[in-house]
Amino acid sequence: MPSQLSLVPPPATRPAPPALVVVAHGSRDPRALSTVSALLDRVRALRPDVPVRLGHIELNAPLLPDTLAALGDTEAVLVPLLLSRGYHVKRDIPEMAAASPARIHLAAPLGPHPLLVDALQARLTEAGWGGTPHRTSAVVLAAAGSRDPDAKADTARTAHLLAARLGVPVIPAYASAATPTVQTAVRTLLARGRRHIALASYFTAPGRFATECAQQAPWTAAAPLGTHPAMARLLLHRYDEALTAATAVPELASA
Numbered sequence: 363m364p365s366q367l368s369l370v371p372p373p374a375t376r377p378a379p380p381a382l383v384v385v386a387h388g389s390r391d392p393r394a395l396s397t398v399s400a401l402l403d404r405v406r407a408l409r410p411d412v413p414v415r416l417g418h419i420e421l422n423a424p425l426l427p428d429t430l431a432a433l434g435d436t437e438a439v440l441v442p443l444l445l446s447r448g449y450h451v452k453r454d455i456p457e458m459a460a461a462s463p464a465r466i467h468l469a470a471p472l473g474p475h476p477l478l479v480d481a482l483q484a485r486l487t488e489a490g491w492g493g494t495p496h497r498t499s500a501v502v503l504a505a506a507g508s509r510d511p512d513a514k515a516d517t518a519r520t521a522h523l524l525a526a527r528l529g530v531p532v533i534p535a536y537a538s539a540a541t542p543t544v545q546t547a548v549r550t551l552l553a554r555g556r557r558h559i560a561l562a563s564y565f566t567a568p569g570r571f572a573t574e575c576a577q578q579a580p581w582t583a584a585a586p587l588g589t590h591p592a593m594a595r596l597l598l599h600r601y602d603e604a605l606t607a608a609t610a611v612p613e614l615a616s617a
Contacts, residue, residue, distance in 0.1 A: 381412070401594060452510070504565075
């Protein structure tokens, strides 16, 4: 007679969650790769069950196609470590995803989002923001820049959110491909009687553009967003958001 224990079914094993593939731009500045790697460690600490991978669009290994090839035909969510819509989000990443055998869900870029404002405010505070009268204070939100109007709209939205949070004017400015430049934004604020102008570094990691923008700050310049805890939480939020949208599509189709 078989024992009672043999009749107990084995415990069900939960399938592994899809991989979170963080898609970074890539940079010749070695600080960028080390910063992104440290940020991914923060993500892993928050969600140890989620496999976290890194893929670059250019300049650094691993490149995104190589990361996707290593995943085979498994499921993955691509989360751009980018702050707005633009060519990389609209063309480069989808094209690389389409060439991969993996079952891929594309997440939205990080911005705009209130968590980015949390990180921007914290970086400004670290740089000395907060000790000047609001009537003479202002912020330049320095970003990389893009010819895509959606990218500019996304950055402007972040500037609006940051202005509402700080209670001072915030003008977006760009390192390339868009206007105004940081210098032009500073002149505009000076003409409005703003004397204490801080630069908020709207970059995910150190690099050439972030350094050049910081050098043009008339008062104080904040560090890039980097490994701020809000960045790790936002990457996971975009991951969860993409998975929720993916599971909702079949339900809508069958309704």
